[in-house]
Amino acid sequence: MRNGFAVFFAVVVALGGSWLGFVVAPTVQLGKAKQALILNSTDTWPQQRTGEATLGLQVYRANGCAACHTEQIRQDGVAAEVTLIALNKTKPEDFKAFVQSLFILPELAKVTNTLAATLNGWKGDLPTTILVTDDKAVADAMSDRLKAAGVKSETHIVATGEDIPRWGIRRSVAADFLYDFPVQLGNLRVGPDLADVGARLPDANWQLQHLYAPTLSVTNSAMPSFKFLFDVRKIGSAPSPDALNLPKQFAPADGYEVVPKLEAKELVAYLLSLRADAPLYEAPFSPITSAKP
Amino acid sequence: MNSAENNLVSAAKIDASCRVPLLALFGGAALWLVVGLLLAVLASLTFHAPEMFAHCPFATYGHLAPAANDLLVYGFAIPAGLGVLLWIFARLSQAELVLPLIPVVAANLWHLGVFIGLATILCGGSSGFTWLEFPRAAAMLLGVSFVLIAFSAVATFGQRKARELYPAHWFLLAALLWFPWIYSTANLFLVTTWPVRGVTQAIINWWFADNLIFVWLALVGVGVAFYFLPKIAGRPLHSRFYALFAFWTLILFGTWIGIPQGAPVPAWLPTTNAFASLLLVIPLIAIAVIVFKTVWGAPTVCKGGPFCYLRFGMTAFILSGLMLIASACPEHARTVEFTWFGQAQTQLQILGFFAIVIFGAIYEILPRLLDGGLPFPKFVRVQHWFFMLGTLLLVGSLAFAGVKQGRAAYDPAAAIMGLRIATMGWTFFLFGSLLFAVNIFVMTIRWKLALAKTVIAYIKSPLETSEVKP
Structure with missing residues (x-):
């Protein structure tokens, strides 16, 4: 290569090729994706998340949860x-x-x-x-x-497959993420996969307790505690209905209660909305379960 | 003396023209490297005491780890690489740096962008895409500064006396074109109000991550090594043809990698990735042969100086490439996918390969930039040891943790010992980078003091008597 133009040409050929392949082609292939039909049913998949869960995705993003959790179940x-x-x-x-x-x-x-x-x-x-x-x-x-x-x-x-049925009943497919921004697939499983956590652990109180004190429900959990998503405050005339029910060693001082902040509630709403439990053409299984949360 | 010799600019003059831009780029890079590694150590402490930052929203692992990674790449690797690139372009062109003010301004804009990005991530404003966490404002600053520095570099390139290009030119020029393309694409498609739909976001994110961390760092690191290795070894690069072959195959195959094998995307994407990864072995072998044949039997003794840095860095590059191939091979992918093995490869690429090669180059350049040379020349050897130990501990323990975790079906407890050893690796890197920071800051301060003295002396000096009329 004898001049700068040759290098320019090389870059255009090499990077341009992969740009067309990995950026433009998937955009064309998936850019107009519509809801998929659930097998043996007239329902469509996925459903739009609720407003609270959509806000919860932003809490998930802001706290970098995807640094330790994936949202993609693999299947053999x-x-x-x-x-x-x-x-x-x-x-x-x-x-x-x-x-x-x-x-x-x-x-x-x-x-x-x-x-x-x-x-x-x-x-x-x-x-x-x-x-x-x-x-x-x-x-x-x-x-x-x-x-x-x-x-x-x-x-x-x-x-x-290895991930099934531990973390979900079928593989994650592109359709599951149709409405998400940002899509938080993640690259590293320090903790468990969360693609189907809403179906796997559907108890909102369990989720809140787990965020407040991870070691409460999982011994030796390496998950940092998200206490900053909760308020510890003096009990007023009556205890708050939202207050967490905590065992002795995790409970605050007497006369105080732990109440989730708005972010914690949104985050849990998002976690509970994470489901990959509808049989689709590309990820079939039976018996057919309801897709409605 | 004939006219051709007259046109040649002396090396000292070229170095002087690079002084201010390079100090601006390297100084900021040193600062961000120290801060980035400090954040990485803090993030790693999570695995010793998960409760540590429970009341501190900006210090949880999910904030610290992306911030640390971004500082290592955007704060340190790119500006340091650009600084070395500017100097190599000026030297290869045998011309002074063109418009040296532009890279100075751009360097400061760049570091401002990194600062904005860091603050935003820590406050929870990360965009949520790996290596693209910086917000739009920071991304814009980085993009503009890169183009400005590239402009100055290409203008200097245009001043070259010998029209023929050197192998280092191909790699470095390609890197100058590569970054604006991938960075603008990724930011326009992802960090906007109108993103692409669904998993296409993830696909573009993976494409960007591979092109930045594997290809861009490889282009600059290998280009820099192909300039300095023959120079230090005192023999020509072996050979120009091999280098051309390595360049083409690296950019052709290296850029199609990054999609995990089990990802919820159309199946042709992971398949293409596996195929390209396998082909990547070709440029790796070519680069290994070039480095080996250039270095082997050279009369130069390394003594912990730049030559050691470059040799170690290039070995790390080959290893990092092999790890990338191993983790993309469908057979093994199931074991190491989504484990710490991938992080081990990334850190080997950034710290084990790129940082060490760039430090080799910087320690070759720095003493020439300023007359006094390095204030603490012995630090160079100590830092080399710190970095080697750091690479060994960090990458070794993370890779070990990854394989163990994959074998134990992602049991979090399986990886914990490896992660704790990795903290030690991070600490070694931190110590090493502190040594560099001390060297460059003392050097800069001395130079500024000397400059101030000259200016004061000039102001204070009496006017020449002939000017004074009675």
């Missing part, structure tokens, strides 16, 4: 789950013998080992999941046989 794939609901008149031993008789079927060849292992440890308690497979055809074949044998079973589609 989906699996079909065959669950035994009722044996009707069949005895557990007879059922075991029946399933063993199915092992010669070619369509079940892939899962005979796991089936045998599951049945070995089974003592007849119901309902029980007898088969988890990533092949929907195998699950369907199995449930057809069970139906023919006169026992009641259900087949579910479930998401699989």
